[in-house]
Amino acid sequence: MLTVTDLHVLNLAPVSFELGRGECVVLGGPSGSGKSLLLRAIADLDPAAGKVRLDGIERNAMSGPAWRKKVRYFAAEPGWWTDRVSDHFPKTDALAPLLDALALPADAMNWTLERASTGEKQRLAFIRGVLDDPPVLLLDEPTSSLDDRSARLVEGKIRQHVIERGTCAIIVTHDDAQAERFSHRRLTIENGAVVEARS
Amino acid sequence: MSYVVLAYTDLALASLLILISGGLSLGFRLGIERQLVLSAVRMCIQLGAIGFVLKFIFQQSSPFWTLGLALIMILLAGREVFARQTNVLTGFWTYGLGTSTMMFAATSVMLVALAGLIRPDPLYAPRYVLPLLGMLLGNTMNGISLGLDTLTRTAKRERLAIEARIALGQSRADALREPVRDALRTGSMPIVNAMAASGIVSLPGMMTGQILAGVEPVEAVKYQILIMFLIAGATGLGVLMAVLGTAWRLTDERHRLRLDRLRAV
Numbered sequence: 001m002l003t004v005t006d007l008h009v010l011n012l013a014p015v016s017f018e019l020g021r022g023e024c025v026v027l028g029g030p031s032g033s034g035k036s037l038l039l040r041a042i043a044d045l046d047p048a049a050g051k052v053r054l055d056g057i058e059r060n061a062m063s064g065p066a067w068r069k070k071v072r073y074f075a076a077e078p079g080w081w082t083d084r085v086s087d088h089f090p091k092t093d094a095l096a097p098l099l100d101a102l103a104l105p106a107d108a109m110n111w112t113l114e115r116a117s118t119g120e121k122q123r124l125a126f127i128r129g130v131l132d133d134p135p136v137l138l139l140d141e142p143t144s145s146l147d148d149r150s151a152r153l154v155e156g157k158i159r160q161h162v163i164e165r166g167t168c169a170i171i172v173t174h175d176d177a178q179a180e181r182f183s184h185r186r187l188t189i190e191n192g193a194v195v196e197a198r199s
Numbered sequence: 200m201s202y203v204v205l206a207y208t209d210l211a212l213a214s215l216l217i218l219i220s221g222g223l224s225l226g227f228r229l230g231i232e233r234q235l236v237l238s239a240v241r242m243c244i245q246l247g248a249i250g251f252v253l254k255f256i257f258q259q260s261s262p263f264w265t266l267g268l269a270l271i272m273i274l275l276a277g278r279e280v281f282a283r284q285t286n287v288l289t290g291f292w293t294y295g296l297g298t299s300t301m302m303f304a305a306t307s308v309m310l311v312a313l314a315g316l317i318r319p320d321p322l323y324a325p326r327y328v329l330p331l332l333g334m335l336l337g338n339t340m341n342g343i344s345l346g347l348d349t350l351t352r353t354a355k356r357e358r359l360a361i362e363a364r365i366a367l368g369q370s371r372a373d374a375l376r377e378p379v380r381d382a383l384r385t386g387s388m389p390i391v392n393a394m395a396a397s398g399i400v401s402l403p404g405m406m407t408g409q410i411l412a413g414v415e416p417v418e419a420v421k422y423q424i425l426i427m428f429l430i431a432g433a434t435g436l437g438v439l440m441a442v443l444g445t446a447w448r449l450t451d452e453r454h455r456l457r458l459d460r461l462r463a464v
Contacts, residue, residue: 079359
């Protein structure tokens with residue numbers, strides 16, 4: 001479903017791999033090895049030579065915003081453009097069940113961002129990014145500021161999204177146990193190259 | 200029109216005030232006496248020089264000499280915009296964007312005012328063109344410097360927020376909405392404040408000058424109001440073009456944020 005061919009990311013050997021419908025893959029490697037840059041390049045947030053296709057359609061065949069509506073990057077540190085939580089969400093009925101599923105109170109939409117903890121913001125950013133059902137999720141350490149219980153809730157949502165909706169996901173994580181739970185398929189950056197392994 | 204002509208001895212007497220300030224600096228060990236005297240001397244030389252330049256150009260009353268000085272003024276103002284930035288665009292845009300937008304805004308408003316409103320004879324009379332251009336450039340330069348500095352600083356500081364919007368599939372116009380709005384607001388603030396305060400807190404320099412030169416106060420006020428409108432128009436136009444142009448350079452055709460096109464100075 002997602003095909004990456006000879007993608008040139010700063011300091012990395014050209015990257016090629018493929019992800020099928022309903023598939024999760026874990027991306028690992030030391031800090032600073034280029035995991036975030038690879039995800040950013042796939043989401044077309046940084047200029048990068050090479051081809052990235054979604055269901056056979058190259059990213060340059062559509063506008064940048066149209067591509068990113070389908071291939072969604074979740075930054076490790078989410079950004080917020082106003083002080084009110086509600087400004088960052090469309091009004092939709094899908095919101096309430098998601099808040100509930102990730103153990104966030106229903107009135108979270110009335111919060112200001114200063115009031116939200118780092119972990120709450122991370123979960124809010126996850127919800128913000130999945131509300132419009134993008135077919136590809138690129139998650140950069142999606143549970144780094146969460147306690148074990150919340151982390152499991154987010155993991156569950158990611159798996160549910162991928163399996164039920166036939167999407168795919170790349171997840172950057174430093175947590176081996178979490179990586180194990182997500183997928184048997186692993187991409188690892190070693191000495192400037194992406195190598196594939198199955199555990 | 201009548202006004203009291205100053206003798207050089209009057210200036211020499213007034214310069215004693217600088218010596219008094221210098222003495223105070225020495226007495227209190229402020230250490231600014233050197234700078235004070237140097238800048239006073241610089242002012243005398245610079246103003247003296249421009250006095251002779253203007254006298255020469257007024258006598259020639261030639262469109263070429265007028266145009267030449269106008270061009271030098273525009274280039275110096277462009278350099279000044281650059282000097283006041285914490286971040287600048289790379290390449291041609293470093294000077295090009297600020298200078299060209301400022302030139303377009305100031306000269307187009309000036310041409311409209313000269314041809315349509317003031318109508319001096321001849322139209323290029325340096326006595327009208329140069330002071331008018333100077334006032335328009337000075338204010339547009341101020342607005343553009345502030346606007347651009349605000350935009351580039353905000354874009355850098357708010358990178359996470361801007362890229363969050365871009366990652367969600369929003370267009371570059373949406374993603375940069377808040378930084379652009381802040382920049383436009385900051386760039387227009389000086390002229391808005393100047394209009395609101397004039398006549399109450401401050402008597403504008405041009406009007407004061409005309410009154411000292413013997414012009415009827417009400418006539419001087421009419422001129423000042425016209426100038427304020429022209430300045431507001433030129434500043435608004437210049438700030439808008441410079442800020443939108445920079446926002447366009449800070450993003451690309453794929454709607455990516457391109458902070459790599461900024462260089463800290």
